[in-house]
Amino acid sequence: MNFYFAPMESITMYPLRNIHKDMFSGSVSKYYSPFVTAVKSKHFKNREKNDLLPVHNKPFFEEQDSSLVVQIMSGNSETFLWAAKEIAQLGYKELNLNLGCPASTVVNRHKGAGLLADPDYLDSMLSDIFEAKENTPELKDIDISLKTRLGITDESESARLMEIYAKYPITELTVHARVKDDFYKNAPRLDAFCNSIKRYRECGGKAPICYNGNIFSKKDYENTLSFMEKEGVADEVSSMMLGRGILENPALARELTGGETLSATELKDYLTSLYAGYEEYIPEDRNVIFKLLEHWAFIHTHFENCDKYLKAIRKARSKGEYLAAVRNIFASCNFI
Ligand SMILES: Cc1cc2nc3c(=O)[nH]c(=O)nc-3n(C[C@H](O)[C@H](O)[C@H](O)COP(=O)(O)O)c2cc1C
Known part of the structure; x- marks a missing residue:
């Protein structure tokens, strides 16, 4: 397939x-x-x-x-x-x-x-x-x-x-x-x-x-x-x-072909790369963050009991705030 x-x-x-x-x-x-x-x-x-x-x-x-x-x-x-x-x-x-x-x-x-x-x-x-x-x-x-x-x-x-x-x-x-x-x-x-x-x-x-x-x-x-x-x-x-x-x-396609499941480190690297990729063509941190939020609307399912941390990601308006909020969710919530 x-x-x-x-x-x-x-x-x-x-x-x-x-x-x-x-x-x-x-x-x-x-x-x-x-x-x-x-x-x-x-x-x-x-x-x-x-x-x-x-x-x-x-x-x-x-x-x-x-x-x-x-x-x-x-x-x-x-x-x-x-x-x-x-x-x-x-x-x-x-x-x-x-x-x-x-x-x-x-x-x-x-x-x-x-x-x-x-x-x-x-x-x-x-x-x-x-x-x-x-x-x-x-x-x-x-x-x-x-x-x-x-x-x-x-x-x-x-x-x-x-x-x-x-x-x-x-x-x-x-x-x-x-x-x-x-x-x-x-x-x-x-x-x-x-x-x-x-x-x-x-x-x-x-x-x-x-x-x-x-x-x-x-x-x-x-x-x-x-x-x-x-x-x-x-x-x-x-x-x-x-x-x-x-x-x-x-990593869904990889998993479906019998490969490894997504790791937290991989997801973190993916999100970091996406930030850098979007930053190159979208002006202003705010807009880059809005773009990343479209991903978070799907990606949040990997974190258990994380409402407070997700809220911080959604509220972030600068690159610093956003990256800190992402670090926090990975450090504090169970990755599933
Ligand atoms: C936000 C969003 C944007 C989409 N944009 C397109 C598009 O540009 N062209 C297209 O053929 N389908 C588009 N689709 C439909 C998807 O390609 C796909 O057919 C649909 O999501 C069903 O697959 P899924 O259940 O795996 O998500 C879009 C779907 C979503 C959720």
Whole structure:
């Protein structure tokens, strides 16, 4: 099984990706950038451009490593193809279309999961993309993969979606086993996931399949896999994408492949490296700390009875206060 680091808006930016790759090398076979939005005016935001510059992604570019996948948010083939060409020129080899973002600002613009509401339109968009890809020298050798949910409100919508996906030479299909209306809540719909994979194969879909949803521990992984085994689809699933689980435990992929569990020293080093990484591109201590708090929202689960110490981390407004509060939590709380 391969493990992927999921795209997570504003979190999985280059400092995190580079540091994670450096510290937990080998456990994750693909990292996904958060989505970049392909807009009609054909420009990327500075933040998006910065995140993709090869100079900021040296661990991937220096090793000629194509394991960094760029995700594109687009509601039509024209802007997708423009963005794809721009990103391909930077040297990326795989582009991923976002068909899962449930935010209403995105869905209302018929992007992300919004595209799942009109399968005929999605079909014609994909048809245009793949036809143009063949006739565009810059895109000919680029891999295009999809990350989808099972539907908007009802998982039965996935039958038609799978029929559509099976028509195109996508290089991988990641299925987040939820519908848009689930947002990130509820247990993943494993049954519907398995049915959708069967359907995709019945329709002739050849792409490797990646599962996504609620893998936080080895137990989650084993339970999910055994469910798939019972349904006869385990052999079809070659990858699992880890989102919140790998934010909570950066060693998760290593643990799932039978390696060591995360140590307190490793987590401390990881947090120290993240501070240094964010400090390079975010002005003011306060803002660096806010960025780190996005990690603490997940990482706090490693500390028992630590409310007082976590509060101090949240209240820190200078680098000194923050680092002292982090030292305290590691020194005073049980690490689990
Ligand atoms: C804060 C946050 C930001 C996210 N941003 C993106 C994104 O940019 N693109 C995307 O396809 N999914 C995004 N997702 C969804 C995740 O990639 C993943 O599909 C979802 O969290 C389910 O996996 P998990 O249960 O392992 O977390 C985001 C999720 C979270 C929690």
